Amino acid sequence: MKSGATVLCGGSRAEGPGWFYPPTVITDITTEMRIYLEEVFGPVASLYRVDDLDAALSVANATSFGLGSNAWTTDPDEQARFAVELEAGNVFINGMTTSYPELPFGGIKRSGYGRELSAHGIREFCNLKSVWVG
Numbered sequence: 001m002k003s004g005a006t007v008l009c010g011g012s013r014a015e016g017p018g019w020f021y022p023p024t025v026i027t028d029i030t031t032e033m034r035i036y037l038e039e040v041f042g043p044v045a046s047l048y049r050v051d052d053l054d055a056a057l058s059v060a061n062a063t064s065f066g067l068g069s070n071a072w073t074t075d076p077d078e079q080a081r082f083a084v085e086l087e088a089g090n091v092f093i094n095g096m097t098t099s100y101p102e103l104p105f106g107g108i109k110r111s112g113y114g115r116e117l118s119a120h121g122i123r124e125f126c127n128l129k130s131v132w133v134g
Helices: 053-061 076-085 118-124
Strands: 006-009 024-027 044-046 068-071 090-093
Touching: 053 076, 068 076, 076 090
Parallel strands: 024 044, 068 090
Antiparallel strands: 006 024
8 A cells, every 4th residue: 555554455346346345454554544543444454463462452442433342362361451441332352343132232432422222222212301399
């Protein structure tokens, strides 16, 4: 890429009709690039190499978005840190972000307000009224 990032696979539209965009993996991303700060929609994965868990959390939390996150580790201490320290409305350990009716779903920061699904989600659409008569 002209910005200096490296496309490991994908990155260009397929020949022929339609709107298919192939799965794409990008690495060598720096803090000066738009992709570092913005959400990317579509089958695009940003790959960062870091030295340790603290650096991984720093990269993951550097965005102003926070809908879903994934962390892949079998270390229970790392799993606990990711669960607590990742700044996202949903944290999935060793699994992809998904939506289950029994789990509240929604983001933080610029990724939304409130929750969908579960008891937390249904209450989001309720107007409560308190009345006191003396």
